[in-house]
Amino acid sequence: MKRTLALALMAVGFGGALVSQWASVAYAQSPHAVVLSVNETIQPSTARFLARAVDTATEEGARFVVIRLDTPGGLFDATRDIVETILEAEIPVIVYVSPSGAQAASAGTFIAMAGHVAAMANGTNIGAASPVNGDGADLPKTLQSKATNDAAAFLRSIAVERGRNVEALQDTVTLALAYSASEALEKNVIDLVAKNLDELLASLDGTSVELLSGPYVIETRDIELQKIDRNVLERFLAVISNPDVAFLLLVVGAIGVFIEFVSPGLLGPGILGVICLALAFVAFGNLPVNWTGLALLGLALVLMFAEVQAPGVSIFGISGVISFIIGSILLFGSFSPEPIDSPSFRVNYWLIASVTALLSAFLLFVVRDILMAQKIAAKQLAKGITTARNLSGAMGFASTELAPSGMVHVAGEEWSALSNTGEPIEEGADVVVLAAEGLTLKVLKATE
Numbered sequence: 362m363k364r365t366l367a368l369a370l371m372a373v374g375f376g377g378a379l380v381s382q383w384a385s386v387a388y389a390q391s392p393h394a395v396v397l398s399v400n401e402t403i404q405p406s407t408a409r410f411l412a413r414a415v416d417t418a419t420e421e422g423a424r425f426v427v428i429r430l431d432t433p434g435g436l437f438d439a440t441r442d443i444v445e446t447i448l449e450a451e452i453p454v455i456v457y458v459s460p461s462g463a464q465a466a467s468a469g470t471f472i473a474m475a476g477h478v479a480a481m482a483n484g485t486n487i488g489a490a491s492p493v494n495g496d497g498a499d500l501p502k503t504l505q506s507k508a509t510n511d512a513a514a515f516l517r518s519i520a521v522e523r524g525r526n527v528e529a530l531q532d533t534v535t536l537a538l539a540y541s542a543s544e545a546l547e548k549n550v551i552d553l554v555a556k557n558l559d560e561l562l563a564s565l566d567g568t569s570v571e572l573l574s575g576p577y578v579i580e581t582r583d584i585e586l587q588k589i590d591r592n593v594l595e596r597f598l599a600v601i602s603n604p605d606v607a608f609l610l611l612v613v614g615a616i617g618v619f620i621e622f623v624s625p626g627l628l629g630p631g632i633l634g635v636i637c638l639a640l641a642f643v644a645f646g647n648l649p650v651n652w653t654g655l656a657l658l659g660l661a662l663v664l665m666f667a668e669v670q671a672p673g674v675s676i677f678g679i680s681g682v683i684s685f686i687i688g689s690i691l692l693f694g695s696f697s698p699e700p701i702d703s704p705s706f707r708v709n710y711w712l713i714a715s716v717t718a719l720l721s722a723f724l725l726f727v728v729r730d731i732l733m734a735q736k737i738a739a740k741q742l743a744k745g746i747t748t749a750r751n752l753s754g755a756m757g758f759a760s761t762e763l764a765p766s767g768m769v770h771v772a773g774e775e776w777s778a779l780s781n782t783g784e785p786i787e788e789g790a791d792v793v794v795l796a797a798e799g800l801t802l803k804v805l806k807a808t809e
Contacts, residue, residue, distance in 0.1 A: 403435020
């Protein structure tokens with residue numbers, strides 16, 4: 362009976378696996394397309410997500426990919442990676458700037474133009490891809506010319522590849538022009554305007570595009586749309602790659618390590634600090650980190666530790682706070698120009714002010730406690746020395762052997778002691794105090 366039941370369960374499990382596999386294959390072979398959304402600042406994590414989505418769509422036999430784009434811009438290196446992914450895609454990639462009110466500014470212009478089909482919804486805009494400095498300011502003339510030419514050449518090469526208006530697109534870089542959906546269509550910057558995704562798919566049916574493998578006709582009739590979202594890891598990276606979050610991770614990690622150095626053996630703060638620092642450096646891989654700012658934050662930590670080691674000096678603490686403020690402001694961004702205009706990757710100034718105030722209060726609290734402890738210890742030491750000096754002539758006994766130093770019991774307390782003659786005094790022998798040097802009693806064996 363048991364054997365029969367086991368065989369039946371195995372058969373059901375095997376049959377279920379076959380059905381599941383068949384269903385997956387059937388779904389992958391059914392006419393479908395992939396839709397994904399990019400509504401963020403362009404970062405390395407964005408490029409990795411798009412590359413994975415396009416690869417997945419290709420492997421599962423999707424007819425084409427639709428990227429719904431809404432971005433204020435982003436990092437140039439990440440933009441290049443995305444453009445490369447789209448240009449080398451084995452299936453058509455349609456870039457659709459939507460919904461109404463969305464934009465494909467700066468880096469978004471390059472991404473939209475790389476699509477085999479570029480489309481926009483009503484009420485959207487594209488362009489304004491001129492270069493600026495890392496902090497958003499205008500560049501010096503020579504640097505601006507170099508960066509502008511670089512960005513313009515890149516956009517021209519994309520426009521030529523896709524057969525779009527080279528001059529109009531070049532003006533988005535050299536003159537910082539932007540176009541509405543209707544203007545972009547009129548100037549042959551985009552291929553079509555569609556008010557929603559359904560209208561876009563209807564307009565695309567029968568459109569021929571050129572892939573690396575040759576001509577390809579897009580068929581959208583009766584096609585199923587499959588949405589690809591970020592996986593858990595990609596979402597987590599997107600969260601910690603926020604400049605404010607990365608900054609907080611760095612600060613919490615530094616404080617944890619700081620506490621472990623000040624009070625070794627607690628373990629908890631040190632472990633938490635190392636984890637937060639590791640996550641912060643993972644986030645830095647997706648952000649334009651200014652290593653000068655990071656070095657200043659490291660210097661701030663060293664100066665604050667020095668203040669704890671020499672409390673009351675103040676110069677270390679004040680210098681540490683100043684270094685922390687400057688480092689926080691400079692943490693993200695670059696002194697070198699970006700070839701395209703990109704949103705400011707800055708830590709919120711209110712957050713910097715709040716964290717600086719809390720960190721200063723924490724430092725003051727630690728220093729105050731250390732100074733109070735030192736003051737109490739000094740009082741106790743002075744009291745102990747005075748008491749030791751007053752014990753001259755008192756009797757007691759050796760708690761341990763004095764050879765020639767050890768412990769004696771005098772006036773109801775244990776004291777460090779030293780044999781005055783240098784000769785050993787056995788444990789339990791009666792002694793008499795001759796004098797005191799600090800908290801150490803000089804004793805003589807009572808029989809002597």
